Amino acid sequence: MARFKPEKGVVITDLAGADAALAELAALKREQEAVKADANARIDAIKAEAKLKVAPIDARIKELEAAMAAFGVTRKEEVFKKRRSMPLVFGKIGFHKSVELKPMPKTTWEMVLEKIKELKIVGVIRIKESIDKEALKKLSDERLEQIGVRKVPKDDFYYETKVQAVSEQAA
Numbered sequence: 489m490a491r492f493k494p495e496k497g498v499v500i501t502d503l504a505g506a507d508a509a510l511a512e513l514a515a516l517k518r519e520q521e522a523v524k525a526d527a528n529a530r531i532d533a534i535k536a537e538a539k540l541k542v543a544p545i546d547a548r549i550k551e552l553e554a555a556m557a558a559f560g561v562t563r564k565e566e567v568f569k570k571r572r573s574m575p576l577v578f579g580k581i582g583f584h585k586s587v588e589l590k591p592m593p594k595t596t597w598e599m600v601l602e603k604i605k606e607l608k609i610v611g612v613i614r615i616k617e618s619i620d621k622e623a624l625k626k627l628s629d630e631r632l633e634q635i636g637v638r639k640v641p642k643d644d645f646y647y648e649t650k651v652q653a654v655s656e657q658a659a
Contacts, residue, residue: 491648510650560583568583625639
């Protein structure tokens with residue numbers, strides 16, 4: 489069973505009260521899961537319905553975008569002879585300059601990455617760094633002290649519910 493840390497709330501004064509609270513928690517969690525399952529089923533149904541309704545719209549959008557692109561390319565010399573864009577009543581069409589990077593022939597992006605590392609070119613490789621606290625827990629106290637970290641023991645209360653027992657009692 490999963491363990492949970494409780495939040496402040498009702499005062500329990502004896503083991504019978506604690507057991508009653510566990511029974512209520514298990515029942516409430518069962519009810520919570522049932523509500524979530526029902527909600528997820530309805531959400532999935534709504535998403536499926538929306539996907540069916542949107543499919544022909546998406547297809548028409550792609551068709552029109554392809555037609556617009558074909559028009560622009562085939563009429564580039566005629567329509568865009570003196571200007572890069574053309575304002576229309578319902579929008580604007582045009583061409584814009586851009587740059588696309590591609591590896592040289594017989595070169596892959598992996599080869600480019602290795603070459604960047606070899607030449608020590610700075611600022612062109614993305615690296616996201618973060619501390620793995622679970623891995624830090626495995627280090628010795630001396631090593632942790634060297635890097636400015638300390639272990640602070642704490643004793644967290646937890647509880648486990650027996651959902652099966654509540655299910656059997658409800659039946």
